[in-house]
Amino acid sequence: MATEINDAVAGACLDAGGSALGMPQLCADWIPNQIFWLLITLAAIYFVMSRIALPRIASVLAERSGTITNDLAAAEDFKIKAKEAEATYQQALRDARAEADAIIAEAKASINSDLAVELAKADAQIAEKTAESEKAIAAIRESAMESVAVIANNTAKELVAVIGGNADAKTITAAVNAQMKG
Amino acid sequence: MVFHPLDQFIVKPLFGDGPVHWYTPTNVTLWMAIGLLCIVGLFVLGGRGRAIVPTRVQSIGELIYGFIYKMVEDVTGKDGVKYFPYIMTLFVFILFANYLALLPMSYSPTSMIAVTAVLGFGVFIAVTILGFVKNGASFLALFWMSDAPLVLRPIIAIIEVISYFVRPVSHSIRLAGNIMAGHAVIKVFAGFAALTLVSPVAILGITAIYGLEVLVAGIQAYVFTILTCVYLKDALHPHH
Numbered sequence: 001m002a003t004e005i006n007d008a009v010a011g012a013c014l015d016a017g018g019s020a021l022g023m024p025q026l027c028a029d030w031i032p033n034q035i036f037w038l039l040i041t042l043a044a045i046y047f048v049m050s051r052i053a054l055p056r057i058a059s060v061l062a063e064r065s066g067t068i069t070n071d072l073a074a075a076e077d078f079k080i081k082a083k084e085a086e087a088t089y090q091q092a093l094r095d096a097r098a099e100a101d102a103i104i105a106e107a108k109a110s111i112n113s114d115l116a117v118e119l120a121k122a123d124a125q126i127a128e129k130t131a132e133s134e135k136a137i138a139a140i141r142e143s144a145m146e147s148v149a150v151i152a153n154n155t156a157k158e159l160v161a162v163i164g165g166n167a168d169a170k171t172i173t174a175a176v177n178a179q180m181k182g
Numbered sequence: 183m184v185f186h187p188l189d190q191f192i193v194k195p196l197f198g199d200g201p202v203h204w205y206t207p208t209n210v211t212l213w214m215a216i217g218l219l220c221i222v223g224l225f226v227l228g229g230r231g232r233a234i235v236p237t238r239v240q241s242i243g244e245l246i247y248g249f250i251y252k253m254v255e256d257v258t259g260k261d262g263v264k265y266f267p268y269i270m271t272l273f274v275f276i277l278f279a280n281y282l283a284l285l286p287m288s289y290s291p292t293s294m295i296a297v298t299a300v301l302g303f304g305v306f307i308a309v310t311i312l313g314f315v316k317n318g319a320s321f322l323a324l325f326w327m328s329d330a331p332l333v334l335r336p337i338i339a340i341i342e343v344i345s346y347f348v349r350p351v352s353h354s355i356r357l358a359g360n361i362m363a364g365h366a367v368i369k370v371f372a373g374f375a376a377l378t379l380v381s382p383v384a385i386l387g388i389t390a391i392y393g394l395e396v397l398v399a400g401i402q403a404y405v406f407t408i409l410t411c412v413y414l415k416d417a418l419h420p421h422h
Contacts, residue, residue: 023191035204036205037211038214041275048221049267049271056226056229060232
Protein backbone atom coordinates (compact mmCIF):
# COMPACT_ATOMS: atom_id res chain seq x y z
CA MET A 1 0.00 0.00 0.00
CA ALA A 2 2.74 2.42 1.03
CA THR A 3 4.75 1.70 -2.09
CA GLU A 4 1.68 2.26 -4.19
CA ILE A 5 1.15 5.74 -2.76
CA ASN A 6 4.83 6.53 -3.21
CA ASP A 7 4.67 5.44 -6.82
CA ALA A 8 1.63 7.56 -7.41
CA VAL A 9 3.23 10.56 -5.70
CA ALA A 10 6.74 10.42 -7.09
CA GLY A 11 6.33 8.60 -10.35
CA ALA A 12 9.11 6.55 -11.82
CA CYS A 13 12.02 8.71 -10.68
CA LEU A 14 12.13 8.06 -6.93
CA ASP A 15 12.74 4.86 -5.04
CA ALA A 16 10.73 3.80 -2.01
CA GLY A 17 13.01 5.78 0.33
CA GLY A 18 12.46 9.04 -1.57
CA SER A 19 15.92 9.04 -3.15
CA ALA A 20 16.54 9.61 -6.81
CA LEU A 21 16.58 6.69 -9.22
CA GLY A 22 19.32 7.55 -11.68
CA MET A 23 19.84 11.19 -12.55
CA PRO A 24 16.99 13.53 -11.59
CA GLN A 25 18.06 15.60 -14.60
CA LEU A 26 16.78 12.88 -16.91
CA CYS A 27 13.44 12.26 -15.19
CA ALA A 28 10.88 12.88 -17.93
CA ASP A 29 8.07 13.52 -15.42
CA TRP A 30 9.77 16.63 -14.09
CA ILE A 31 10.86 18.21 -17.34
CA PRO A 32 7.61 20.03 -18.30
CA ASN A 33 7.51 21.63 -14.87
CA GLN A 34 11.05 23.03 -15.17
CA ILE A 35 10.47 24.29 -18.70
CA PHE A 36 7.21 25.98 -17.73
CA TRP A 37 8.68 27.81 -14.75
CA LEU A 38 11.85 28.67 -16.68
CA LEU A 39 9.82 30.34 -19.42
CA ILE A 40 7.78 32.26 -16.84
CA THR A 41 10.96 33.39 -15.06
CA LEU A 42 12.73 34.39 -18.27
CA ALA A 43 9.68 36.36 -19.41
CA ALA A 44 9.55 38.13 -16.05
CA ILE A 45 13.28 38.91 -16.09
CA TYR A 46 13.06 40.12 -19.70
CA PHE A 47 10.12 42.35 -18.83
CA VAL A 48 11.89 43.85 -15.80
CA MET A 49 15.14 44.29 -17.71
CA SER A 50 13.83 45.74 -20.97
CA ARG A 51 11.10 47.93 -19.49
CA ILE A 52 12.58 49.19 -16.23
CA ALA A 53 16.18 48.31 -15.42
CA LEU A 54 18.09 48.70 -18.70
CA PRO A 55 16.54 52.02 -19.85
CA ARG A 56 17.09 53.44 -16.38
CA ILE A 57 20.73 52.35 -16.21
CA ALA A 58 21.30 53.58 -19.77
CA SER A 59 19.86 57.01 -18.92
CA VAL A 60 21.89 57.23 -15.71
CA LEU A 61 25.08 56.30 -17.58
CA ALA A 62 24.33 58.79 -20.35
CA GLU A 63 23.57 61.50 -17.82
CA ARG A 64 26.78 60.74 -15.96
CA SER A 65 28.94 60.83 -19.07
CA GLY A 66 27.21 64.08 -20.07
CA THR A 67 27.97 65.58 -16.68
CA ILE A 68 31.58 64.44 -16.89
CA THR A 69 31.94 65.90 -20.39
CA ASN A 70 30.43 69.19 -19.27
CA ASP A 71 32.67 69.33 -16.23
CA LEU A 72 35.72 68.61 -18.34
CA ALA A 73 34.73 71.35 -20.79
CA ALA A 74 34.22 73.78 -17.90
CA ALA A 75 37.61 72.81 -16.50
CA GLU A 76 39.15 73.45 -19.91
CA ASP A 77 37.47 76.88 -19.98
CA PHE A 78 38.81 77.72 -16.56
CA LYS A 79 42.25 76.61 -17.62
CA ILE A 80 42.15 78.93 -20.65
CA LYS A 81 40.90 81.76 -18.45
CA ALA A 82 43.70 81.14 -15.97
CA LYS A 83 46.20 81.23 -18.81
CA GLU A 84 44.74 84.51 -20.06
CA ALA A 85 44.89 85.98 -16.56
CA GLU A 86 48.48 84.91 -16.27
CA ALA A 87 49.32 86.50 -19.62
CA THR A 88 47.60 89.74 -18.53
CA TYR A 89 49.52 89.69 -15.29
CA GLN A 90 52.81 89.13 -17.06
CA GLN A 91 51.97 91.94 -19.47
CA ALA A 92 51.17 94.25 -16.56
CA LEU A 93 54.41 93.26 -14.92
CA ARG A 94 56.35 94.01 -18.09
CA ASP A 95 54.56 97.36 -18.51
CA ALA A 96 55.28 98.35 -14.93
CA ARG A 97 58.91 97.40 -15.32
CA ALA A 98 59.22 99.43 -18.53
CA GLU A 99 57.52 102.40 -16.87
CA ALA A 100 59.86 102.15 -13.91
CA ASP A 101 62.84 102.09 -16.27
CA ALA A 102 61.53 105.16 -18.07
CA ILE A 103 61.00 107.00 -14.78
CA ILE A 104 64.50 106.10 -13.65
CA ALA A 105 66.01 107.31 -16.94
CA GLU A 106 64.04 110.57 -16.77
CA ALA A 107 65.05 111.18 -13.18
CA LYS A 108 68.66 110.49 -14.06
CA ALA A 109 68.52 112.91 -16.99
CA SER A 110 66.91 115.69 -14.97
CA ILE A 111 69.35 115.18 -12.13
CA ASN A 112 72.24 115.33 -14.60
CA SER A 113 70.98 118.55 -16.17
CA ASP A 114 70.40 120.12 -12.72
CA LEU A 115 73.83 119.02 -11.73
CA ALA A 116 75.36 120.56 -14.84
CA VAL A 117 73.54 123.85 -14.19
CA GLU A 118 74.62 123.91 -10.55
CA LEU A 119 78.15 123.00 -11.48
CA ALA A 120 78.27 125.79 -14.03
CA LYS A 121 76.86 128.23 -11.48
CA ALA A 122 79.35 127.07 -8.88
CA ASP A 123 82.20 127.34 -11.38
CA ALA A 124 81.11 130.88 -12.21
CA GLN A 125 80.96 131.80 -8.53
CA ILE A 126 84.32 130.20 -7.92
CA ALA A 127 85.79 132.11 -10.86
CA GLU A 128 84.30 135.35 -9.56
CA LYS A 129 85.60 134.70 -6.09
CA THR A 130 89.03 133.84 -7.49
CA ALA A 131 89.09 137.03 -9.49
CA GLU A 132 88.09 139.07 -6.42
CA SER A 133 90.68 137.37 -4.33
CA GLU A 134 93.37 138.00 -6.92
CA LYS A 135 92.37 141.64 -7.02
CA ALA A 136 92.49 141.83 -3.25
CA ILE A 137 95.86 140.11 -3.22
CA ALA A 138 97.15 142.52 -5.85
CA ALA A 139 95.89 145.47 -3.79
CA ILE A 140 97.44 144.06 -0.68
CA ARG A 141 100.70 143.51 -2.50
CA GLU A 142 100.70 147.06 -3.80
CA SER A 143 99.96 148.51 -0.43
CA ALA A 144 102.62 146.29 1.01
CA MET A 145 105.15 147.66 -1.50
CA GLU A 146 104.17 151.18 -0.54
CA SER A 147 104.51 150.35 3.08
CA VAL A 148 107.92 148.87 2.38
CA ALA A 149 108.95 152.18 0.75
CA VAL A 150 107.67 154.19 3.70
CA ILE A 151 109.30 151.86 6.20
CA ALA A 152 112.52 151.91 4.18
CA ASN A 153 112.48 155.74 4.15
CA ASN A 154 111.83 155.92 7.85
CA THR A 155 114.37 153.28 8.62
CA ALA A 156 116.93 154.95 6.38
CA LYS A 157 116.22 158.28 8.04
CA GLU A 158 116.57 156.78 11.47
CA LEU A 159 119.73 154.99 10.44
CA VAL A 160 121.24 158.17 9.03
CA ALA A 161 120.25 160.02 12.17
CA VAL A 162 121.75 157.35 14.38
CA ILE A 163 124.95 157.27 12.39
CA GLY A 164 125.11 160.98 12.90
CA GLY A 165 124.52 162.20 9.46
CA ASN A 166 122.01 164.69 8.51
CA ALA A 167 120.14 164.23 5.41
CA ASP A 168 117.10 165.79 4.14
CA ALA A 169 114.09 163.78 3.34
CA LYS A 170 114.31 164.25 -0.40
CA THR A 171 117.71 162.73 -0.74
CA ILE A 172 116.84 159.77 1.37
CA THR A 173 113.68 159.05 -0.52
CA ALA A 174 115.53 159.24 -3.78
CA ALA A 175 118.22 156.94 -2.51
CA VAL A 176 115.74 154.45 -1.14
CA ASN A 177 113.75 154.47 -4.33
CA ALA A 178 116.91 153.95 -6.34
CA GLN A 179 117.86 151.06 -4.09
CA MET A 180 114.43 149.46 -4.27
CA LYS A 181 114.40 149.66 -8.01
CA GLY A 182 117.54 147.73 -7.65
CA MET B 183 26.82 4.27 4.60
CA VAL B 184 24.74 5.36 1.63
CA PHE B 185 25.41 8.49 -0.41
CA HIS B 186 22.71 10.22 -2.33
CA PRO B 187 24.69 13.00 -3.99
CA LEU B 188 22.06 13.44 -6.69
CA ASP B 189 19.09 13.78 -4.34
CA GLN B 190 19.73 17.53 -4.23
CA PHE B 191 18.45 17.75 -7.81
CA ILE B 192 15.07 16.11 -7.12
CA VAL B 193 12.13 18.29 -8.14
CA LYS B 194 9.69 18.51 -5.21
CA PRO B 195 6.32 20.19 -5.00
CA LEU B 196 6.39 23.15 -2.63
CA PHE B 197 3.00 22.40 -1.13
CA GLY B 198 2.06 18.82 -0.15
CA ASP B 199 3.65 15.93 -1.94
CA GLY B 200 1.38 15.20 -4.85
CA PRO B 201 2.63 14.47 -8.35
CA VAL B 202 4.68 17.08 -10.20
CA HIS B 203 2.50 18.47 -13.00
CA TRP B 204 3.85 21.05 -15.44
CA TYR B 205 2.11 23.85 -13.50
CA THR B 206 2.93 22.62 -9.97
CA PRO B 207 4.92 25.19 -7.93
CA THR B 208 8.08 23.29 -7.03
CA ASN B 209 11.50 23.98 -5.55
CA VAL B 210 12.51 24.93 -9.12
CA THR B 211 9.82 27.62 -9.05
CA LEU B 212 10.95 28.81 -5.63
CA TRP B 213 14.60 29.26 -6.52
CA MET B 214 13.88 30.82 -9.89
CA ALA B 215 11.56 33.25 -8.08
CA ILE B 216 14.29 34.03 -5.52
CA GLY B 217 16.63 34.68 -8.44
CA LEU B 218 14.08 37.00 -10.02
CA LEU B 219 13.68 38.88 -6.72
CA CYS B 220 17.45 39.30 -6.41
CA ILE B 221 17.61 40.61 -9.98
CA VAL B 222 14.80 43.07 -9.28
CA GLY B 223 16.54 44.07 -6.06
CA LEU B 224 19.87 44.67 -7.79
CA PHE B 225 18.74 46.32 -11.00
CA VAL B 226 15.45 47.99 -10.07
CA LEU B 227 15.62 48.82 -6.36
CA GLY B 228 19.40 49.32 -6.44
CA GLY B 229 19.16 51.85 -9.26
CA ARG B 230 16.10 53.60 -7.87
CA GLY B 231 18.06 56.68 -6.82
CA ARG B 232 19.35 57.31 -10.40
CA ALA B 233 22.31 58.90 -8.66
CA ILE B 234 25.05 60.54 -10.71
CA VAL B 235 27.50 59.28 -8.12
CA PRO B 236 26.23 55.70 -7.78
CA THR B 237 25.53 53.89 -4.54
CA ARG B 238 27.26 50.55 -4.03
CA VAL B 239 24.36 48.39 -5.22
CA GLN B 240 23.72 50.72 -8.14
CA SER B 241 27.34 50.56 -9.23
CA ILE B 242 27.27 46.75 -9.18
CA GLY B 243 24.24 46.84 -11.49
CA GLU B 244 25.96 49.38 -13.74
CA LEU B 245 29.12 47.28 -13.79
CA ILE B 246 27.19 44.20 -14.97
CA TYR B 247 25.31 46.33 -17.50
CA GLY B 248 28.52 47.80 -18.87
CA PHE B 249 30.26 44.43 -18.93
CA ILE B 250 27.53 42.72 -20.97
CA TYR B 251 26.85 45.76 -23.15
CA LYS B 252 30.52 45.99 -24.10
CA MET B 253 30.66 42.25 -24.73
CA VAL B 254 27.65 42.40 -27.08
CA GLU B 255 29.04 45.46 -28.85
CA ASP B 256 32.55 44.03 -29.20
CA VAL B 257 31.50 40.58 -30.41
CA THR B 258 28.45 41.26 -32.56
CA GLY B 259 29.12 44.83 -33.65
CA LYS B 260 26.85 47.87 -33.57
CA ASP B 261 23.89 46.10 -35.18
CA GLY B 262 23.87 43.44 -32.45
CA VAL B 263 23.22 45.98 -29.71
CA LYS B 264 19.45 45.82 -30.19
CA TYR B 265 19.55 42.19 -28.97
CA PHE B 266 21.33 43.32 -25.81
CA PRO B 267 18.22 42.99 -23.54
CA TYR B 268 17.80 39.31 -24.49
CA ILE B 269 21.45 38.55 -23.83
CA MET B 270 21.36 40.51 -20.58
CA THR B 271 18.31 38.46 -19.54
CA LEU B 272 20.15 35.21 -20.21
CA PHE B 273 23.26 36.39 -18.39
CA VAL B 274 21.59 37.63 -15.22
CA PHE B 275 19.33 34.55 -15.04
CA ILE B 276 22.29 32.15 -15.28
CA LEU B 277 24.49 34.27 -13.02
CA PHE B 278 21.92 34.49 -10.24
CA ALA B 279 20.81 30.86 -10.59
CA ASN B 280 24.45 29.75 -10.36
CA TYR B 281 25.33 31.88 -7.35
CA LEU B 282 22.09 31.24 -5.45
CA ALA B 283 22.69 27.52 -5.98
CA LEU B 284 25.86 27.88 -3.89
CA LEU B 285 23.79 28.64 -0.78
CA PRO B 286 23.46 25.57 1.41
CA MET B 287 20.07 23.81 1.08
CA SER B 288 19.34 25.73 -2.11
CA TYR B 289 18.29 24.31 -5.47
CA SER B 290 20.22 24.84 -8.68
CA PRO B 291 17.97 25.24 -11.76
CA THR B 292 20.99 25.63 -14.08
CA SER B 293 22.16 22.11 -13.16
CA MET B 294 19.05 20.70 -14.85
CA ILE B 295 19.55 19.75 -18.48
CA ALA B 296 15.91 20.55 -19.22
CA VAL B 297 16.52 24.16 -18.17
CA THR B 298 19.83 24.67 -19.95
CA ALA B 299 18.54 22.86 -23.05
CA VAL B 300 15.67 25.33 -23.28
CA LEU B 301 18.22 28.14 -23.02
CA GLY B 302 20.68 26.57 -25.45
CA PHE B 303 18.15 25.46 -28.05
CA GLY B 304 16.28 28.72 -27.61
CA VAL B 305 19.44 30.61 -28.56
CA PHE B 306 20.12 28.16 -31.42
CA ILE B 307 16.62 28.40 -32.93
CA ALA B 308 16.40 32.17 -32.48
CA VAL B 309 19.82 32.73 -34.01
CA THR B 310 19.15 30.40 -36.95
CA ILE B 311 15.80 32.05 -37.74
CA LEU B 312 17.41 35.46 -37.37
CA GLY B 313 20.21 34.43 -39.72
CA PHE B 314 17.79 33.39 -42.47
CA VAL B 315 15.54 36.42 -41.96
CA LYS B 316 18.46 38.85 -42.09
CA ASN B 317 20.50 37.22 -44.86
CA GLY B 318 18.09 34.94 -46.74
CA ALA B 319 19.74 31.98 -48.44
CA SER B 320 23.14 33.68 -48.24
CA PHE B 321 23.14 32.72 -44.55
CA LEU B 322 24.34 29.34 -45.85
CA ALA B 323 27.62 31.05 -46.77
CA LEU B 324 28.43 30.51 -43.11
CA PHE B 325 29.20 26.89 -44.03
CA TRP B 326 31.02 27.63 -47.29
CA MET B 327 34.61 28.65 -46.57
CA SER B 328 35.37 30.82 -49.57
CA ASP B 329 39.02 31.21 -48.57
CA ALA B 330 39.67 27.44 -48.37
CA PRO B 331 40.96 25.48 -51.38
CA LEU B 332 38.07 24.52 -53.68
CA VAL B 333 38.60 20.79 -53.21
CA LEU B 334 38.31 21.04 -49.46
CA ARG B 335 35.26 23.28 -49.38
CA PRO B 336 32.57 20.55 -49.54
CA ILE B 337 34.29 18.56 -46.80
CA ILE B 338 34.68 21.66 -44.63
CA ALA B 339 31.04 22.50 -45.31
CA ILE B 340 29.92 19.11 -43.98
CA ILE B 341 32.06 19.55 -40.85
CA GLU B 342 30.75 23.09 -40.40
CA VAL B 343 27.13 21.92 -40.66
CA ILE B 344 27.71 19.17 -38.10
CA SER B 345 29.45 21.56 -35.72
CA TYR B 346 26.62 24.05 -36.22
CA PHE B 347 24.05 21.52 -35.10
CA VAL B 348 26.20 20.36 -32.19
CA ARG B 349 26.36 23.94 -30.89
CA PRO B 350 23.11 23.91 -28.87
CA VAL B 351 23.99 20.53 -27.34
CA SER B 352 27.43 21.61 -26.17
CA HIS B 353 26.06 25.02 -25.23
CA SER B 354 23.50 23.56 -22.83
CA ILE B 355 25.39 20.52 -21.55
CA ARG B 356 28.46 22.63 -20.73
CA LEU B 357 26.46 24.74 -18.29
CA ALA B 358 24.38 21.95 -16.74
CA GLY B 359 27.35 19.60 -16.56
CA ASN B 360 29.60 22.10 -14.80
CA ILE B 361 27.04 23.10 -12.21
CA MET B 362 25.76 19.56 -11.61
CA ALA B 363 29.25 18.09 -11.30
CA GLY B 364 30.37 20.73 -8.83
CA HIS B 365 27.33 20.26 -6.61
CA ALA B 366 27.54 16.47 -6.78
CA VAL B 367 31.24 16.55 -5.83
CA ILE B 368 30.53 18.82 -2.88
CA LYS B 369 27.83 16.38 -1.74
CA VAL B 370 30.20 13.42 -2.09
CA PHE B 371 32.77 15.19 0.07
CA ALA B 372 30.00 16.04 2.53
CA GLY B 373 29.12 12.33 2.70
CA PHE B 374 32.72 11.48 3.57
CA ALA B 375 32.73 14.20 6.21
CA ALA B 376 30.54 11.88 8.34
CA LEU B 377 33.48 9.50 8.70
CA THR B 378 35.59 10.70 11.62
CA LEU B 379 38.83 9.44 10.11
CA VAL B 380 38.65 11.38 6.86
CA SER B 381 36.41 14.25 7.92
CA PRO B 382 39.18 16.93 8.10
CA VAL B 383 40.24 16.07 4.58
CA ALA B 384 36.62 15.93 3.43
CA ILE B 385 35.80 19.32 4.93
CA LEU B 386 38.95 20.77 3.40
CA GLY B 387 37.78 19.24 0.11
CA ILE B 388 34.35 20.84 0.46
CA THR B 389 35.99 24.21 1.07
CA ALA B 390 38.30 23.85 -1.91
CA ILE B 391 35.56 22.64 -4.28
CA TYR B 392 33.27 25.40 -3.03
CA GLY B 393 35.92 27.97 -3.89
CA LEU B 394 36.25 26.41 -7.32
CA GLU B 395 32.48 26.47 -7.74
CA VAL B 396 32.36 30.19 -6.93
CA LEU B 397 34.66 30.69 -9.91
CA VAL B 398 32.76 28.21 -12.08
CA ALA B 399 29.42 29.89 -11.36
CA GLY B 400 30.65 33.19 -12.76
CA ILE B 401 32.71 31.72 -15.56
CA GLN B 402 29.91 29.50 -16.88
CA ALA B 403 27.50 32.43 -16.95
CA TYR B 404 30.15 34.39 -18.84
CA VAL B 405 30.90 31.52 -21.26
CA PHE B 406 27.22 30.92 -22.02
CA THR B 407 26.72 34.62 -22.70
CA ILE B 408 29.77 35.15 -24.87
CA LEU B 409 28.96 32.04 -26.93
CA THR B 410 25.46 33.43 -27.43
CA CYS B 411 27.08 36.62 -28.70
CA VAL B 412 29.34 34.64 -31.04
CA TYR B 413 26.37 32.71 -32.47
CA LEU B 414 24.48 35.96 -32.87
CA LYS B 415 27.44 37.44 -34.72
CA ASP B 416 27.41 34.45 -37.10
CA ALA B 417 23.72 35.07 -37.77
CA LEU B 418 24.24 38.79 -38.43
CA HIS B 419 27.47 38.47 -40.41
CA PRO B 420 27.63 34.94 -41.91
CA HIS B 421 30.23 35.90 -44.53
CA HIS B 422 33.72 35.18 -43.34
